[in-house]
């Protein structure tokens with residue numbers, strides 16, 4: 001019988017369990033032993049969860065109940081990746097939707113701004129994700145950031161991330177717009193540095209585009225760059241993955257997020273699964289183990305972790321970062337340590353009650369057309385749960 005490295009733990013946030021134990025005064029060693037005894041978590045995963053829980057505790061120690069995060073989802077991408085389950089619209093064929101989407105988003109920002117007025121909250125982290133926000137024009141990015149500043153203040157922002165995931169959406173003008181707008185962290189995501197794999201998974205860029213985009217971002221002054229990679233992509237061997245790891249490291253990103261391929265419902269990969277020989281659990285485990293051995297040697301420690309359904313080998317996704325370059329948003333959002341208000345396509349608003357810790361959720365629809373049509377309904381959902389702020 002195959003055993004999962006996470007034993008009987010099924011949730012998205014295994015680290016939360018450990019954090020709760022540590023907060024109750026349980027020692028790290030006992031917490032690891034309990035994961036092994038109660039959930040049959042492997043020694044390696046228990047140690048990883050404890051290490052991350054301790055690091056997270058330090059990262060969020062200055063956070064107060066007044067601190068919240070904002071998320072803005074831009075649900076457009078240049079093409080759709082094979083493994084994507086997000087109902088993202090291809091920006092070429094859906095170009096006509098971008099202007100009405102942005103107009104609806106402006107309305108949502110104004111509406112949320114009104115709802116948050118006089119509540120004495122502080123936006124600690126702003127994250128513009130997607131999709132690929134950098135499919136937007138330089139002008140649209142500038143306008144969006146300006147409106148966020150006018151509406152939400154953002155004077156005490158600790159971190160402002162924009163996902164510039166597809167390198168082929170990045171140019172000097174857009175990077176200038178992000179830098180001038182106060183963006184502190186960007187994510188340039190190769191997923192693989194193997195051109196054949198990039199073609200196979202439907203990404204329209206090459207490994208060289210990634211190198212060029214990172215070089216341009218450095219030239220424009222970005223000193224906190226994350227890069228996402230995926231273990232277990234179709235046709236990739238452990239050697240291919242190792243090459244990607246090493247190639248990515250030659251670009252010296254401040255953080256690397258190692259995902260494990262997940263065969264998600266709604267993805268094209270799920271539909272055409274029979275056409276691909278996916279890496280087996282042992283193979284993908286060797287890849288993630290290689291990453292967890294390699295990245296700390298390059299000064300990057302694991303600082304956040306989450307799990308998804310249908311992941312190869314029942315493994316996890318781990319963010320590794322240099323000290324001081326961890327994403328505060330990732331930790332606060334993933335561990336549900338602060339209220340997160342989500343605007344735009346997709347994303348979940350989670351209001352955490354300061355005294356009870358109870359979480360209330362409101363969902364934004366993902367698909368741009370539905371977002372435009374159902375905006376008032378989503379604003380109303382937010383109004384209802386904001387009374388618990």
Ligand code: SF4
Nearest residue numbers: 077080081084130131
């Ligand atoms: S870049 Fe991300 S959101 Fe866009 S299609 Fe690929 S996986 Fe989906």
